[in-house]
Each structure stands twice: as C-alpha cells, then as structure tokens.
Amino acid sequence: MMYDQVFVLFLFCLLFTTSSAESNHKWRSSVTMFNNNDYQETKSSIIFPLFGDVYPNGFFFAEVSIGQPPKPYFLDPDTGSDLTWVQCDAPCVHCTKAPHPYYRPSNDLVPCKDPLCSLLHSDDYKCDDPDQCDYEVEYADGGSSLGVVVKDVLSLYLSTGIQIRTRLTLGCGYDQLPGASYHPLDGVLGLGRGRSSIVSQLHNRAVIQNVIGHCLSARGGGYLFFGDDLYAASQITWTSMSSNDINHYSAVAVEFLFGGKGTGIKNFHVVFDSGSSYTYLNSQTYGILLSLVMKEIEGKPLQEVNDDQTLPFCWKGEEPIRGISDVSKYFKPLTLSFASGWRTESQFQIPPESYLIISSKGSVCMGILNGTAIGLQNLNLIGDISMQDKMVIYDNQKKQIGWVSANCDRLPNSNALFL
Numbered sequence: 269m270m271y272d273q274v275f276v277l278f279l280f281c282l283l284f285t286t287s288s289a290e291s292n293h294k295w296r297s298s299v300t301m302f303n304n305n306d307y308q309e310t311k312s313s314i315i316f317p318l319f320g321d322v323y324p325n326g327f328f329f330a331e332v333s334i335g336q337p338p339k340p341y342f343l344d345p346d347t348g349s350d351l352t353w354v355q356c357d358a359p360c361v362h363c364t365k366a367p368h369p370y371y372r373p374s375n376d377l378v379p380c381k382d383p384l385c386s387l388l389h390s391d392d393y394k395c396d397d398p399d400q401c402d403y404e405v406e407y408a409d410g411g412s413s414l415g416v417v418v419k420d421v422l423s424l425y426l427s428t429g430i431q432i433r434t435r436l437t438l439g440c441g442y443d444q445l446p447g448a449s450y451h452p453l454d455g456v457l458g459l460g461r462g463r464s465s466i467v468s469q470l471h472n473r474a475v476i477q478n479v480i481g482h483c484l485s486a487r488g489g490g491y492l493f494f495g496d497d498l499y500a501a502s503q504i505t506w507t508s509m510s511s512n513d514i515n516h517y518s519a520v521a522v523e524f525l526f527g528g529k530g531t532g533i534k535n536f537h538v539v540f541d542s543g544s545s546y547t548y549l550n551s552q553t554y555g556i557l558l559s560l561v562m563k564e565i566e567g568k569p570l571q572e573v574n575d576d577q578t579l580p581f582c583w584k585g586e587e588p589i590r591g592i593s594d595v596s597k598y599f600k601p602l603t604l605s606f607a608s609g610w611r612t613e614s615q616f617q618i619p620p621e622s623y624l625i626i627s628s629k630g631s632v633c634m635g636i637l638n639g640t641a642i643g644l645q646n647l648n649l650i651g652d653i654s655m656q657d658k659m660v661i662y663d664n665q666k667k668q669i670g671w672v673s674a675n676c677d678r679l680p681n682s683n684a685l686f687l
C-alpha cells in the first residue's frame with residue numbers, strides 16, 4: 269500500500285539495454301539544422317533555478333531550455349542516473365502527461381558507433397541501425413524511458429549572467445512507463461557520475477569543471493549548478509566518494525549519532541540522491557532510529573496518530589502544529605560522521621527540520637523511512653529532506669562530496685538573472 273503512495277523518486281539507473289523489438293522505430297523530424305555554438309569559454313558556473321519542495325509536492329525540478337528556438341522543459345534533477353532525456357514527439361509511442369508540449373527532436377542523430385552511444389550499452393551490444401543510437405533506461409521505482417540519442421542546443425545561464433548555447437547529446441524518449449514515484453515532468457536531468465551526463469560533456473569541452481551542486485531551500489525552490497566557482501573549497505566539509513560504487517554518489521559513514529551520542533551503528537554506506545525526496549535507511553538502522561525517537565517522545569505532549577498515508581509515523585500535539593519550530597524541541601538532531609582524512613571526521617548534521625514534515629493535518633511526521641520496505645534492500649539514501657538549506661557538492665574530479673549550511677533562497681555572489 270505504501271509503495272504507490274510514496275512521493276519519492278529513486279531514479280537509480282538499473283540497466284541500459286536496448287530492446288531490439290523497439291529499435292526499428294524510425295523517427296522523423298521537421299526541425300531544420302542550424303549553425304553552431306556561440307558559447308564563450310568562461311571560468312564560471314552554469315546555474316538552473318529549481319522549483320518544487322519536499323512537502324507537499326514531493327519533488328524538485330529544473331527548467332532547461334532545449335532546441336532552436338529554445339523551448340523550456342521541466343526536468344527531474346537526478347544524481348542517481350546519467351542520461352538526460354526529454355519526452356519527445358518522434359512520434360511518441362507512449363508518453364506520460366507533461367507540463368510542456370513534447371520535444372520535437374533535431375535531426376542530428378547520434379550514430380551507433382559514437383563513443384557516447386557505447387557508454388549507454390554493454391560491450392557486446394550490436395547496432396541494429398548504424399545511423400542511430402537507441403537507448404533504454406530503467407529506474408528503481410519501475411519507471412523507464414526508451415528512445416534515440418540526438419544532439420541539440422541547450423541554452424545555459426552562467427553565474428555571470430551570460431547565456432551560452434552549446435550542442436549536447438541527450439535522449440529523445442518516445443516510450444515511457446511511469447514508475448511508482450511518477451511525477452508529471454518533461455524528462456530527467458541525469459547528474460550521475462557517468463561520462464554520458466551533460467556535465468561530463470561540458471567538462472570535456474572545457475566549459476566547466478565536472479562538479480555538480482545543489483541548494484534546496486526548506487521554503488521550496490533553490491538552485492542547481494555545474495562548475496566549481498560558486499563556493500570556496502576551504503569552507504566546505506568534504507568526504508571521499510566511495511570507489512567501489514561508481515554508479516552512485518556514495519560515501520562511507522563512520523558513525524551514526526543521535527543527539528550527539530553514539531547509536532552503535534558504524535561503517536555503513538550512504539548514497540546522496542537528489543532524486544529521492546525522503547531519506548531512507550535500511551531496516552536495521554531505521555529500527556534503531558525509530559526506537560530512539562519513540563523513547564525521546566515518551567512523556568512529551570505528543571500523541572501518535574495514523575493520519576498520513578505516505579508517512580507511517582506521525583504525532584499530533586495538544587494544538588495543531590503549525591511549523592517545525594513548535595515541536596523541534598521534542599526531537600534530537602542526527603549526525604552522520606564521515607571520514608575526511610587521517611583521524612579526522614566530517615559531520616553531516618541532520619537537525620529535526622531535516623527529518624520531520626508538518627503534514628497538512630497539522631501533525632508532525634518522520635520523513636526518514638524504511639528503505640527495505642520499498643525494495644531498496646541495504647541501501648541508505650540521503651534524500652532531499654535531509655539536504656535542505658545546505659549546499660551539497662558532488663566533485664567528480666576530486667571524487668569527493670561536500671556540504672555547507674547555506675541560504676538557498678539566493679545565489680552566492682552572482683548576477684544571475686532569475687533569483
């Protein structure tokens with residue numbers, strides 16, 4: 269029951285294969301070719317405003333302009349997968365409801381032998397048609413997209429306020445299946461560690477460093493950036509990316525603390541996943557946390573209620589709870605402690621406002637959920653709720669993940685146009 273109610277996207281890329289039954293799908297386009305890039309090389313960052321929130325919407329999205337003339341698309345920023353794709357009219361075999369008209373692809377097809385195409389397939393993949401590159405992406409929530417890979421112009425905004433246009437490779441998805449955590453968006457903005465991501469493509473052209481960051485505001489919205497000049501590295505708390513899980517932005521947490529005290533949970537992997545709105549812990553860790561929270565609540569003026577279908581643990585107060593500040597005194601902060609160097613540790617603080625939700629019924633609910641119950645097995649996911657009001661940085665060059673408290677309602681030191 270809970271499975272289809274959960275407002276979360278775990279857009280983990282499970283596999284990239286191509287179904288030969290679909291690959292004969294030829295696609296036609298009336299869009300004409302146009303001349304090349306006019307971007308300037310600048311030491312800068314690329315910025316996208318973000319919209320949405322953890323609750324009640326349950327997802328964030330970025331606006332990206334694609335095509336010539338540029339048209340806007342709302343994409344789901346997903347650090348759990350690499351390929352960026354938009355639902356397209358190629359024509360569409362099966363598309364889901366989208367906020368904008370389906371993308372009309374350029375006729376610049378990526379050939380099957382293109383190195384970028386081989387990144388999307390296993391080594392023994394055989395081209396059905398040498399002139400086109402088919403792709404299929406499947407996500408952990410059961411959703412999928414199937415289509416062809418094209419090149420088209422993306423209009424991107426630099427933090428200096430300048431707009432650049434550059435031709436990048438992206439998927440034109442003409443056959444989508446919605447997953448359990450489906451949201452009505454135009455496509456996915458793949459921000460994973462792989463070389464097919466648009467960030468990696470921009471890095472290969474020396475436009476930016478292969479660094480991704482986001483700042484999700486607890487008041488909704490925020491921003492996403494590519495590049496490394498919106499922060500001073502010395503002011504960020506860093507930990508190394510795990511080298512044995514190259515598909516995810518994961519790191520090894522040394523210890524899990526509750527109210528500053530040890531919980532006995534040590535040395536476990538956590539994945540930072542912007543595609544997940546809530547935080548998920550494996551059954552064992554979740555069970556320990558839940559019993560600590562329950563114990564803390566004993567004797568406090570909070571009574572357990574079962575009034576939210578997505579969130580299994582909620583409490584009401586003597587009066588309707590209007591904001592987290594009404595109840596945060598009853599909850600303790602959580603801390604994930606990560607290794608950061610010889611004998612030093614980096615702490616990722618999760619204050620009550622980063623793991624609790626005030627529901628529409630005026631109760632306070634746990635925004636950390638049992639990942640085992642929705643098939644995540646042993647994975648621990650740090651979702652959007654716990655990354656709010658922090659700048660979180662994924663540095664693919666130095667292979668490290670960083671964070672710092674931040675006001676995500678405004679951009680640091682920039683003349684950006686939209687905030």
Ligand SMILES: *[C@@H]1O[C@H](CO)[C@@H](O)[C@H](O)[C@H]1NC(C)=O
Pocket residue numbers: 551552554555556558638640641642
């Ligand atoms: C988490 O979910 C699993 C699978 O449904 C279940 O067996 C386990 O008891 C749950 N853990 C807790 C602490 O609720």
